[in-house]
Amino acid sequence: MDLGDFEADNSVSCRLTSEVPDVCRSEDCCLGIDEAGRGPVLGPMVYGICYCPVSRKEDLKSLKVADSKTLTEAEREELFQNLSDAKDYVGWALQIISPNTISTSMLQSGVQLKEVFVDTVGPAEKYEEKLSQRFPGLEVTVRPKADSLFPIVSAASICAKVARDHSVKGWGFTEDLGEVDKDYGSGYPGDPKTKAWLLKFLDPVFGYPQFIRFSWSTAKRLMDDKGFAVYWEDDDEEENGERAAARMKNTSMLTYFKSSTGSTAPGNAHQSHRFFTERRLQGLDAL
Amino acid sequence: MSGHSSVTLVQWSTLGEAQRTAVHLMPCEIEYNGPAQVSQYLTSTIKDRKQEKTVSFRGRGLRGAELSCPQGYTGLVLKDVNPNASDQEDRTVKVSSTFDKLTYWNLETPPNSDDTLVMSMDWPELAEAIHGAVED
Known part of the structure; x- marks a missing residue:
C-alpha cells in the first residue's frame, strides 16, 4: 500500500483511493x-470503504476476507494484496484522519451504489434509519460486528487496518526529535508498551509530538501530572476567573509592564484613553 | 511590588552581548519559566502559507503571523539578575536577548489587523506626531 500522499504531510487528513473498476460504474454495487x-x-484513524458489484459478492467471499481483528498482520497484508489483484471488480477508498485533525467525509466517485453495509458500535437501528433517509435509493444495513458478517465490510476493515498499521509503523515525525523509539505497542491506552512510550516521550512544555491524540484522557492525564500547566483563554470559566484573579496578584508577565503602585494610587490615577486600553498599552516608569 | 515603590535598573551594558533571537508570543499561559525545546517541537512543525502560519501546541490549533517591531525600535527580552530578590529590594534586570520581529499566535483565529498586538504598533507613529519636534 502506497501511503506517499499521507506521509508527505501527516498533519492533515488524506484520501487514498483505488481505481474505480469500470464494472462498478455500470452495475449495481454493494459497499x-x-x-x-x-x-x-x-x-x-482510518475509515475504509470497499465496494464491488452485487453480482460479484460470491467472488469476494472466495477471497476469504474476514474481520481484520481476527487476522494476523501478515494475513491482512496478503488479503489486501488479493483485493488489489481483484481490481477488475473490487474498489476501495480510505480516509486517513491524522491525529492532528478531526474530520470526516463521504465518497463521491461515480460508483453505481445500491447496497451499503456499515459497522457500528452505537445503536444500529437509529443509524440505519438516519442513513436511509439521508441516502434514499440505497439499501443501508447497519450492524454491530458487520466486519465479521459481511465480506464487503471485512474487505473494508482490512484496507483500513492495513493503512493504519503502515502509517503508524512508518510515521515520519515532523518534530526534530532525532531517532524516535517506535516501540509504542498497539497504541491502545491499556497496552503497557504504549504506556511506557507515553511516559518516556513526554516533554514537560510541549507534551507530545503531533502523532499523539492530545484529546485522549490518557495523554491529558499524563500531561497534567508530569507537564507544566497551560491555561487557554477558552478554558472553563470558573477556573479562568481564578486565574484572572491570580494574574492580578502579579503572577503574570503583564504585571511587568504595570506602573508601580505609587503612580496608580486612586487619587492621581487618570483614566487611560480607549486608544490605549484597546491596545493594552500602559505607561511605564518602573518594572 | 505592593506598597513599595522599588526602582528597576536595566543593565544596559548587557545589550552589546545580547543575541538576536526568535520570539513566539503564545495565546496561553504556560506555568513555567526556563528553557524549552522550541526548535524541536514548535519551529520544525510550523507550516508557512502565504499570509498565515499554522502550528499546534498541546493539541490546540494556532494561527499566527510575523510582526516587525516599529521602525527604529528594538524588542528586548529582559531577565532578572537576581530572580530570588524580595519585592522590597530594587530590581535589576539584564538584556538577555533582542528581537526586531516576532511571531504572534492566535488560538484558532486567523491573524488580522484587529489583533491587539498589531494595533499597538500604531502607537510609535502616533506618538511621534503628537510629541515629536515641530519643524518650522
Whole structure:
C-alpha cells in the first residue's frame, strides 16, 4: 500500500483511493464501511470503504476476507494484496484522519451504489434509519460486528487496518526529535508498551509530538501530572476567573509592564484613553 | 511590588552581548519559566502559507503571523539578575536577548489587523506626531 500522499504531510487528513473498476460504474454495487484505530491514543484513524458489484459478492467471499481483528498482520497484508489483484471488480477508498485533525467525509466517485453495509458500535437501528433517509435509493444495513458478517465490510476493515498499521509503523515525525523509539505497542491506552512510550516521550512544555491524540484522557492525564500547566483563554470559566484573579496578584508577565503602585494610587490615577486600553498599552516608569 | 515603590535598573551594558533571537508570543499561559525545546517541537512543525502560519501546541490549533517591531525600535527580552530578590529590594534586570520581529499566535483565529498586538504598533507613529519636534 502506497501511503506517499499521507506521509508527505501527516498533519492533515488524506484520501487514498483505488481505481474505480469500470464494472462498478455500470452495475449495481454493494459497499462496506469500517474503521481502524478509533481507540488508540496515537496515530491516525482510518475509515475504509470497499465496494464491488452485487453480482460479484460470491467472488469476494472466495477471497476469504474476514474481520481484520481476527487476522494476523501478515494475513491482512496478503488479503489486501488479493483485493488489489481483484481490481477488475473490487474498489476501495480510505480516509486517513491524522491525529492532528478531526474530520470526516463521504465518497463521491461515480460508483453505481445500491447496497451499503456499515459497522457500528452505537445503536444500529437509529443509524440505519438516519442513513436511509439521508441516502434514499440505497439499501443501508447497519450492524454491530458487520466486519465479521459481511465480506464487503471485512474487505473494508482490512484496507483500513492495513493503512493504519503502515502509517503508524512508518510515521515520519515532523518534530526534530532525532531517532524516535517506535516501540509504542498497539497504541491502545491499556497496552503497557504504549504506556511506557507515553511516559518516556513526554516533554514537560510541549507534551507530545503531533502523532499523539492530545484529546485522549490518557495523554491529558499524563500531561497534567508530569507537564507544566497551560491555561487557554477558552478554558472553563470558573477556573479562568481564578486565574484572572491570580494574574492580578502579579503572577503574570503583564504585571511587568504595570506602573508601580505609587503612580496608580486612586487619587492621581487618570483614566487611560480607549486608544490605549484597546491596545493594552500602559505607561511605564518602573518594572 | 505592593506598597513599595522599588526602582528597576536595566543593565544596559548587557545589550552589546545580547543575541538576536526568535520570539513566539503564545495565546496561553504556560506555568513555567526556563528553557524549552522550541526548535524541536514548535519551529520544525510550523507550516508557512502565504499570509498565515499554522502550528499546534498541546493539541490546540494556532494561527499566527510575523510582526516587525516599529521602525527604529528594538524588542528586548529582559531577565532578572537576581530572580530570588524580595519585592522590597530594587530590581535589576539584564538584556538577555533582542528581537526586531516576532511571531504572534492566535488560538484558532486567523491573524488580522484587529489583533491587539498589531494595533499597538500604531502607537510609535502616533506618538511621534503628537510629541515629536515641530519643524518650522
